Amino acid sequence: MARHGRSLAWQLTLRIVLPQGLIMMAAFLILGYQIHRDSVSYVDPKLVEEVQDSLVPANDGGIALSPTKALRQAMHDYPDLWIVARDEAGHAYRQGTPPASLAPLIDRLDRLAASDIHGSRAPYTDTAAIRLVEWKFRKVHFMMGGASTTSAGGLTTMVADYLTWRLLLPTVLATLIIVPIIVRRSMKSVREVARHADAIDVEKRGAKLADQTVPYEIQPLVRGFNAALTRVSEGYDVRDRFLASAAHELRAPIAILRTRIEAMDPGPERTRLIGDVARLWNLAEQLLDLQRFNGDAAACQRLDLAKLAADTVGDIAPVALESGNDIAFDGPGTPVWVHGDALALSRVLMNLIQNAMMHAGDEGPISVAVNTLGELSVTDEGRGVPLGERDRIFEPFYRTRPSSTGTGLGLHLARQVVERHGGSIDVIDAEHGGACFRVRLPLSAA
Known part of the structure; x- marks a missing residue:
């Protein structure tokens, strides 16, 4: 059974995907180290989502808070939890007491985009998260803090999880799809040369493969194949010249032998010899043919x-x-x-x-x-x-x-x-x- 070589497209794909994965992992580690070294703090993202889900329009057109079960538990566990919300029409909502250092931001909250504020020192009372809630006819900006913050390890895991699904996985999938397609399109000329090589008849002299149409890296292989064809053709030429010369040299002695046999007295031996000489003559003529x-x-x-x-x-x-x-x-x-x-x-x-x-x-x-x-x-x-x-x-x-x-x-x-x-x-x-x-x-x- 013929053994099939490994696919070049898949070899290149794997050799690209593996470094991509290693680079991403290294980036996660570097990012985690940087976060740990800088003591960066974030409000727990899950708690931020709970607040986002709990803000609802009030009956008077303002802003109200309808805490979810998880948020009620967080408010119980973190008495210092505070929430401030403001819409573009001037309606506001306040829960708890924000730190005085963030007062200037609260006054302009309706003009701020989603962002995170990192406290520089423990217990990180200045750490806060700013997010946007979109209702049917208006947008509400809210800021919250005074609750649990993520650790460096947890934050690194969160970032890795975010980047894995949004960056690493799409990149790997795109590589698995695109690279084989690119390689196969690039190897189209090689397949054409292979079909040409398969159709070559070594009995017909001068056949060669075109090396200008294949990629530069494969041209030495094509030139080597052409050199081998040239050597085979030269070998055939040498053989043909020898056979032609031998056939020409045989014609004269066979003709003389035939004349002498035909001059013999009739009999079985003469008949057999005439048949043998006829075969030799025909063989020499076929060599010339x-x-x-x-x-x-x-x-x-x-x-x-x-x-x-x-x-x-x-x-x-x-x-x-x-x-x-x-x-x-x-x-x-x-x-x-x-x-x-x-x-x-x-x-x-x-x-x-x-x-x-x-x-x-x-x-x-x-x-x-x-x-x-x-x-x-x-x-x-x-x-x-x-x-x-x-x-x-x-x-x-x-x-x-x-x-x-x-x-x-x-x-x-x-x-x-x-x-x-x-x-x-x-x-x-x-x-x-x-x-x-x-x-x-x-x-x-x-």
Whole structure:
């Protein structure tokens, strides 16, 4: 099973979220230390909310206090609790005795915004909270103090709780959503390059990836991949030059050998040697075909597959008959137009017929057929190809029988040529036993 790498988007997200959390925690600690060092005091926020809920409009249009249960308990526990309220129309309410130091603020209370006043020394009698109550038709400003104040630890917890829900959590959630989106959008060009790399055919020289479209940090990887492609292409060029040279060098001695064998007296040995030399000649020519034809349209022409097959069968029929193999051709009677290299495709068919002659047994019949779908088949009545070897026989130098006289290259070269024509080749069981090799080629438009 292939292992999938970790998501870059989530790695970046976590590496951003974790420092954010640590920075926030550090800020809470620093804030708590600062509050503790400065001995800052606040009126208990819960008590402030109770007063805010208890202020109600009076029947005469003024301001009244209808204490909640919690506020009544606080008034009992803190006898010095005081409350002053004033609206913009001049109505006022007073509960308890405010410190004289805050008198100037009380006179202008209706002009003050929500704020907190911190007493500088214990018991913090000057600590007060100013808040705003909004009723249907008016606003009431109130100030209160003389009650419990929060400790440094409690205040720090309150601030942390406030900032966690209003700052840290939204920031983390935004990071979890936004960063993956940004990363995926930024990696769009990388995915395009990956699709391009996946479509590269190493058999076609000069293919490279565009490194200008990917992020700067990934360009070295793309350039390294392109350098590897260049080395592979150079290796293929060296191999192709060697195979072409070897095939050219083989043609002359094979031709001389064929001439000498044909001059021998007729007999079984001469027949076998002629067949072996024909296979060697066809193999050398297929090696040259691979160097000459690379699937480009310029090397192709529109040709009749049925006629090509009929001519090839006619060329090899004397050799097959001399070997004792009957050979028959079945065509559709109408042209089957395909695009391809006539010589290369003819040698593919020649290779398949020679392969059938090797494996069909003495005097075994061989059938060659072409249909209107662009399918060419060669059928024998030999031993057939075992199911587990039907893909391997197209590998170079693989032979179903180690003692076989074949080279193990013919079928491999045949598949290479067919695939460069945009087609496919496979083998199935023949109807009456033996093997049936099928070549499928794309039909040519009129």
